Amino acid sequence: MPTSVAPVSIDELKAIAKRIRAHIVEMVFEAQSGHPGGSLSAVELGVALYWNHLRCDPANPEDPDRDRFILSKGHATPFYYAVLAERGFFSTELLKGFRKLGSPLQGHPSMKALPGIEMSGGSLGQGLSFAIGHALAGRLDGRQFRCWVMLGDGELNEGQVWEAAMAVPHFSLGDRVIALVDRNGIQNDGFAEKIMRTDPRAMFAGFGWKVIECDGHDMAAVDAALSEAERPDERPRVVVAHTVKGKGVSFMENNPGFHGKAPTREQLEQALAQIGEGLA
């Protein structure tokens, strides 16, 4: 188990992010279903985390000392599976089976269906609680791993997240549980401001967390925010990443219509061209 991570350059992270974005739109096109918007918004967070911060070994995915990444916003599987594949947990060939009969890559994650998938998800709001369980077990067993939990901002409507946000500082788990909020401002039915206004900063700060904000698409800023979140503090840390839903594909950007909708073939080609040009 690596106790530290050999950092990758920001330019290299950006190149990886392009590949992840291309996988996302290809997977959703191939399946003709899935959630591209909230996958594209999470890319920089996921790439910076998996390559520069998460202490894990894809060859030893069950190492009890590994850091855990827990995807609470379970619909972002195109992002999640693409990151795991590019990071070496399984072959990128498997991505073609996304959402298809016989593939382990279900529409929402199924725990241990493939190496690296830590939690079953899809019903929102459950990841932070699950991470607390891991963290308590880690403390009981004298292990030092961290749990990074990615939440959507729409997901913060779920009361269970508030229960868990209350419990992390109560159990003094700040150095073991770090929350990441993909603040893309859009949820299933539309703009979060209209559906149910929730300010993640006020919410987490109210429970005693330290709030770290960053531009969620500036790779260097994201990388620095994750480093800041790792630094010991009396308070648990939440990184609120200001992101754009559908980032990197012009017609998906900030468009509630692409929360859970697949592109046409023409749109796919347009999307891949834009991603290649590095609009992101």
Place this chain on the structure above:
Amino acid sequence: MTQTAPAAATREAYPFALMELVEQGVDVVAIDADLSVSTMGYQFGEKYPERWYTVGVAEQNMVGIAAGLAACGKTAFIASFAAFLPGRCFDQLRTSVAQPRGGLNVKCVASHGGITVGEDGMSAQAIEDLALVTSLIPFDVVVPADFEAAKQAIVAVGKTTRPAYVRTGRPKVPAIYGAEYRFELGKATLLREGTDVTLIACGVLVGVALEAAKLLANEGISARVLDMATIKPVDREAVLSAARETGAIVTAEEHQTTGGLGTAVARVLAENAPVPMAFVGVDRYGTSGKWDELLTYFDLTPGRVAAAAREAISRKR
């Protein structure tokens, strides 16, 4: 069976079962949700403070934390009232516990089951919990009849790696079993032999069924009595033997007649050995009262069970 033990509530067995599991080397971690004085979980916490947490009034978070503990190899127990566990956290039990990897090692011990919770009234009276948890595919579901059975049942589920639900009760009830009793997961206990009808009960209704058998004996009707503590997986062999050897079945439970013991027994009969069957349970919402008064109010009585037996027997061909 000998009846030497004093009356005790099945919920009182919970901390002792957990202590026994720890003493046997099981890596138990237990969580309560601000009802530990009632679930008795606090007694385990006093003995093993490093193995016990309370999460406040937050059942959903409790389930998720237990799932995470189980994913790291712990045997995670969670406790609350049967009205709230599973009622307040069913989706968490389904998504975070039942579905991952064939089911995570989380054990629910839900106290205050059924209408005998008493004075708290209908909101606290769980008559849906068994229907909910039997629908969770990998779960074992157990409703023990007395303190000794509850203690052994909790220990038994604690030694499996499957998720489980054990329902305990609030009131002190007479002992059914003596020290010689050995609980076996998935096996019914034959409490009284009989040839004309079989009364299959769980929990508090086991004692009621035994009384009903005495009433029937006075009329020359020979009633077999089975304690079907494990509702899932139900003891098919015991049900089928009862059908073939007595020709009529009555189920009795402190639950709706849909989705609990009666449904589990009926399924076995319908597929393999249809015989006349009658269901005794609670199919309406409750009210406040003392637990024994409520048994009468809901007609969960020996007289009702005996009447159901006569009625089922009358339908024999």
